[in-house]
Amino acid sequence: MALSDASPEIADALRVLHRVFGYDSFRGEQQQIIEQVVGGGDALVLMPTGGGKSLCYQIPALVRAGTGVVISPLIALMQDQVDALTALGVRAGFLNSTQDPYERQAVEQAFVAGELDLLYLAPERLRTEGTQRLLDRGEVSLFAIDEAHCVAQWGHDFRPDYLALSMLHERWPKVPRIALTATATEATHAEIAARLGLEDARHFVASFDRPNIQYRIVPKNNPLKQLLDLIRSEHEGDAGVVYCLSRASVEKTAASLVEHGIDAVPYHAGMDARTRAANQARFLREDGVVVVATIAFGMGIDKPDVRFVAHLDLPKSVEGYYQETGRAGRDGEPATAWLAYGLQDVVQQRKLIEGSEGDETHRRSLAAHLDAMLALCETVECRRVRLLAYFGQQGEPCGNCDTCLTPAESWDATVAAQKLLSTVWRLAKERRQKFGAGQIIDILQGKKTAKVIQFDHDALSVFGVGADLGTSEWRGVVRQLLALRLLAVEGDYGTLVLTDDSGEVLGGRRTVTMRKETTPAAPSGKEPGSRSGKGKAARVPVDLPAAAVPVFEALRAWRAATAKEQGVPAYVVFHDATLREIATGLPTTVAELGTIGGVGEAKLAKYAEGVLDTLAQVGATPPATPAVPAQAAAQPPAHAGVAPEPHPEPPFEDEPPFDLDEMDPWDE
Missing domain, CATH: 1.10.150.80 (HRDC domain)
Incomplete structure (x- = not known):
């Protein structure tokens, strides 16, 4: 759009966009969002990670008179956010508990004097009367509520202090508000609007599709080796994030990666604050560092060149999975979202739900989230289509996920399911015994192991009826029956029991279709990095001449x-x-x-x-014809600045259950 054709608000915004950021045009709905907020209106913005959400409040804060106040959930990242803004010539500051009294006083004085374009606050600090009185003394141009999904009470990142943000409009009714998130289903969208009092705001919902990310979910089989293979074959020298469920797994995985020559650091809530901050700083500030972390890490991470996100354990929800994988490829370059998923993941997550705090409604909500995640893992359809459908959007098969590259087959597993469920039933009915998957599968395959002989299980009528399937196939049957709620786990050792729906299958009134396990194809369009000696090779973009x-x-x-x-x-x-x-x-x-x-x-x-x-x-000489379109000449300065942008039988010996005491709490 030419400046002469733009409204006064957008003309000012375009000038700031060019002068501060060096770009000439907005992407997607950025212009409409910015125009809404610059004009004093409220906005609720759902936009994927890497879609340019930050510009939607940073530019209005620079165009409008006063200081834009940004409510951000993680104080650990405020310094980097302010550094990035300062590098662009934007006058930015933050107030949080990491500052000494003199630093806080300097920022407060700058705000009152009108010398800040943007001020970052945690929701906890905004709730204090002292901070509210401070804001009364200055001029606030807008309130930006980042990571707005934290207000959703049964969401994956719930923060109680976000519930108090509804008071913003009550105390400062003339100040526009913009709430932003990259993760929201239709229900979460409605909850954000209701809890923040944004029902009458203008809502903007961009596509949740991240076409540069290749989604792959693989059967878990020695996950650490699988992770090493992924890094060595596709992402040598790349920055990446590896998510584990427990602190112990984080430490073990990070140490193993280092032993194998990969520059990796751990991050979890049990580490001392100084070490944790140092590891996060290394990941953010150095090229090619891999961070191994629990879900305590990542919200708001702005590092644009994360080339892969790997999950060694099953995320609790599709929202969490989408949020975490969205930290890859923020620069729009090809990136990988890789998940190793196995039977023990289902068992462990079901046990965590059973033992969770909260009432039955809460547990049902957790179970529904898990069911959706399991459906994504077990689908034979395009992963991207399934992912978009979860967020209420339509998509076409992408050709860039594992199920598109190597189409998965489905098979009629009704008879296999009946055999397995019958074995569980006979053990409980005839022997009054309960066992884990390992013993059940040995019975089905007719293996005369020491335990089978000890308990006289070779005398059961179902002994050997499943010899037609291999062990990995039977483990897949167990996993998918658990995912379908046709089988359940019980107790600390994960013994298998029938559910209310099992009788439908045993009685022949319900058929069971399952996904066949396949070996994913090698990804297309990627060039593995290489390592020379102990040096780190950078991954060269595939479109670079x-x-x-x-x-x-x-x-x-x-x-x-x-x-x-x-x-x-x-x-x-x-x-x-x-x-x-x-x-x-x-x-x-x-x-x-x-x-x-x-x-x-x-x-x-x-x-x-x-x-x-x-x-x-380097003796570079320009090409005869410019390789890229030129931008308009730089505009003269107008005003100060803006900014950029997871029975005593250990049932699965190869995948020992996690220590529940090691589960990471919400710590930020």
Whole structure:
């Protein structure tokens, strides 16, 4: 849109977009959202991670008079968010418990004096009367409620302090509010609107599709080895996040990765705060670090170049899975969402629900979330279509998930289900015994193990009736029966018992269709990295011309040194996409560099000399025809700034049950 054709509000916003961020146009519904908030209206925004949510409140905060107040749930990330804004020339600050009294006083004085464009607060701090009186003393341009799904009471990231944010409109009725989240079903969407008093706000719902992410769910079989194979074959030298269910698993997995030459750090709530903060800082500020974490890690992580997110344990809900996998590929480059899923995951999650605090309604809610996650794992359809459907959106088969690349087969498993359920029934009825899956499968396959002989199970009429299926196939049958609630687990040792619906199958009144296990195809369009000696090889974007690769690597090296010197994450200096555009466009002057996407006025002034010197050192010469479209010339400054953007028989010996005492609480 030309400035001459734009409304005054959008014309101002476009000028800020270009001057601060170095871009000429908005994406998707950003313009409509910004126009709504700049005009003083409320907005509720559902937009996927990497879709540019932050611009939707940062630009209005810069266009409107006063300071934009951002309510953010994680104080650990506020410093990096403020650093990123400051690098763009935006006057930003935060107030949280990590500051000493003098630092807090300086920020408060700057706010009252009108010297801040954006101020970050945790919801807990906003609830205090002192903070509310402080906001009364200054001019607030807007309230931005980030990660708004935290208000959903039975959601995966519920934060009680978010419930108090409904008071914003009561105390400051003339200040517009914008609530934003990347994760919300239709029910959660409605709950956010109701609890925050945003029913009359304008609602914006973007597509939840992240086409650059390849979703893959594989049968769990020695998950640590599977993870190592994934990293070595596809993501050597890449930044990644590995999610585990327990703290003990986090420590063990991180140590094992380090032993195998992978730069990995652990993160969980049981670590001392200093070590945890140091590990998070390494992940954010260095290239190619893998963090192994519990679900306590990740909300609000802005690192754009995470190339893979791996789950070694089953997430509790589709919302949690989507939120966690969404931390991959925020820069729009290809990324992998990989999950190893097995029988013990289902057993463990069912046990956690049974032992959870809360009433029966709460447990039913948890069970419904788990059922949806299990349906995603067991589907023979496109994963992306299933994922979008969960959030109330339609999609077409993507051709870029495991079920599209290697179509899964389904089979009529009714007879197999009857054999297994009959074995469980006969043990309970004839012997008054309960066993885990291992013993049940041995009986079905006719194996005369020591335990089978000890309990005289070879005398059962079902002994050997399942010899036609292998052990992994029978484990799949058990897993899917648990997922379908045709089988249940009981007690600390995960013994198998029938459910109210089992009789439908045993009586022949219900058929059972199951997914056949397949070996996923090698991903397409990806180039595995390589390691030379102990050095770390960066993954080169597949669309970068060969001649531009050494230039891109030289720019990355310059960026790493500059970021280290300034004590900020590398992406605060420039994103990979900007370096890639520089490496192909090869600007030779400050003016030409200013036409590159992502190079705003502040960064041009700060980094132009370093970039042009680096290009000169590698002998880069510009192509005869520009490789990328040029942007409009830089506009003169208008006003201060803006910003960027998881019976005593251990039933599954190969997958020992987790220690429930090691489960990570919500700790932030």
